[in-house]
Structures are given as structure tokens and as C-alpha cells.
Amino acid sequence: MAVDYALLSTTTSLGRVRGFTVDLVYRLANGPTRCCELVDMTGKSHDYVYMYLKRMRNYGLVENNEGFWFLTDIGESFLAYLYIVYSNINEYEQITNRKLTETEQKANTSHSKTSKQIPISLWLQNSGLDRVEREVVEVLVDHYNKTGSKFILVKNQFELSEKLRANPGEVLEALKNLRQDNIIYLYRSDIEGYWKIGLKTSFLKILESQDRNE
Numbered sequence: 001m002a003v004d005y006a007l008l009s010t011t012t013s014l015g016r017v018r019g020f021t022v023d024l025v026y027r028l029a030n031g032p033t034r035c036c037e038l039v040d041m042t043g044k045s046h047d048y049v050y051m052y053l054k055r056m057r058n059y060g061l062v063e064n065n066e067g068f069w070f071l072t073d074i075g076e077s078f079l080a081y082l083y084i085v086y087s088n089i090n091e092y093e094q095i096t097n098r099k100l101t102e103t104e105q106k107a108n109t110s111h112s113k114t115s116k117q118i119p120i121s122l123w124l125q126n127s128g129l130d131r132v133e134r135e136v137v138e139v140l141v142d143h144y145n146k147t148g149s150k151f152i153l154v155k156n157q158f159e160l161s162e163k164l165r166a167n168p169g170e171v172l173e174a175l176k177n178l179r180q181d182n183i184i185y186l187y188r189s190d191i192e193g194y195w196k197i198g199l200k201t202s203f204l205k206i207l208e209s210q211d212r213n214e
Contacts, residue, residue, distance in 0.1 A: 020042075020044070020052055021052060021055070021056060021061075022082065023042065024038065024042075024049075024052055024053070024056065024062075025056075025061065025071065025075060025078060025079055025082065026079070026082075027041055027042070028062065028069060028070060028071050028075070029071070029079055031070065032065070032068035032069065032070040033068065033069055033070075034067055034068055034069070035049055035050055035053060035067075035069065038053075038069070053069055056075075059074075060072060060074045060075075061074055061075040061078060062075055117145050118141060118144065118145055118204070118207045118208060119207070119210075120137065120138065120141045120207060122210065123206075123207060123210060124137070124138070129178075130174070131166075132164060132166045132170045132171060132173075132174040133174040133177055133178055135164045135166070135174075136160075136164065136171070136174050136175065136178060136184070136197075137178065137183060137184075137199075139152070139163060139164065140152065140184065140197065140198065140199045141199065141207070144199060144204070150198045150199045150201070150204065151185075151196050151197060151198025151199070152196075152197055152198070153189055153194045153195070153196055153197075154194065154195050154197060155194055155195075156195070160197070175197065182200055182202060182203065183199070183200060183203045184197060184198060184199060184200060184203075185197075185198050185200055186198075
């Protein structure tokens with residue numbers, strides 16, 4: 001059915017036609033209906049439903065004939081208008097949901113690329129690092145493989161020592177040596193009281209190139 005927008009706009013204030021009125025318009029879409037039947041359908045009181053029907057008659061949406069309420073031409077046009085509106089809403093929601101799904105898929109793909117496992121065992125065998133130095137590098141590479149982040153935050157050397165189960169003095173010496181070897185960087189974080197320990201980009205490139213050559 002074509003929507004007569006001119007007829008609708010001159011007779012009915014669309015700003016007022018909402019809520020329960022819209023519900024009744026849909027109920028009357030199947031044909032003339034008694035007020036008592038609408039009461040049963042909606043679960044509202046008789047006075048409540050009848051009050052809305054009278055308002056709708058004032059809007060020109062419905063008429064009454066021998067106790068039966070039915071949609072006028074304006075009511076039919078308004079019903080067609082509602083179908084178009086809700087169809088557009090559903091289409092918009094489908095497009096939005098599709099875009100969200102595509103965004104999530106791209107994010108997952110990006111994460112899978114970031115989470116590529118970089119092998120380190122061969123490099124460690126030829127590194128000449130001592131036990132604590134090796135463990136520091138292993139912790140950082142494992143963190144990078146799992147999260148894509150090149151650094152970790154620690155409160156102090158004691159927190160890192162607990163992770164490595166090593167003496168704090170040995171950990172400090174290991175960090176100093178690894179920084180001198182351009183394997184890691186170490187500095188105070190913007191987060192007060194924390195240190196940022198991370199893998200240098202140049203070192204990661206060495207590991208990645210080694211992976212490609214294997």
C-alpha cells in the first residue's frame with residue numbers, strides 16, 4: 001500500500017503517535033475489532049484502551065461502527081508508514097551488526113598476526129647468556145608471543161626476582177648486561193613507581209629473520 005504522507009501529516013501529529021497507540025494500530029491491522037477484544041489482547045483495562053481509541057479517532061486514525069473499531073484510510077497509511085520505518089530500522093541493525101562482526105574478525109586476524117610465535121631456543125643456545133639473563137629474555141619473548149606487547153611492568157627488581165626465582169642482585173646484573181648488549185631497554189614508566197622492561201625492536205628483528213631463515 002502506498003503511504004499518503006500528505007494526508008497523514010495534515011491530520012495526525014506524528015510526534016504524539018507512539019507507544020500504546022502504535023500497538024493498537026498493529027492490533028487493528030487484521031480488521032475491525034471490539035474494544036473488549038483489544039482489552040484481552042493487550043491486558044490493559046477497558047477504560048485505558050477506550051481512552052486511547054477515542055484519542056486515535058480524534059487523530060483520524062480509527063473509526064467505530066456498531067461497536068467495532070477499524071483503521072481509516074489515514075490509519076492504513078500510518079500502518080504502512082510504520083512498516084517502512086521498522087523495516088529500515090531492522091535493515092540498519094543488520095548492517096550495523098554485520099560491520100561489528102567484520103570489525104571483530106579483522107581485530108582477531110590482526111591479533112593472530114601479532115601473536116605469531118617467535119622461536120628463541122636456537123638463539124639462546126648460541127647466545128652465551130647465563131641462566132638469569134636467559135630467563136629474563138624468555139619471560140619477555142613469551143609475553144610478546146602471547147600479547148604482542150614488547151614490554152612488561154614491574155614494581156621493582158624484587159618482583160622480577162620472584163618471577164625468575166632468582167637473587168635480586170643477580171637480576172640487576174642480568175638487566176644491566178642485557179641492556180648493554182642491546183637486547184632490552186629499561187626505564188621508569190609513566191606509571192609512578194613502576195619500571196618498564198622491554199625487548200628492543202632491533203633484537204626482535206634478529207629473532208624474526210632467524211625464524212625466516214630456518
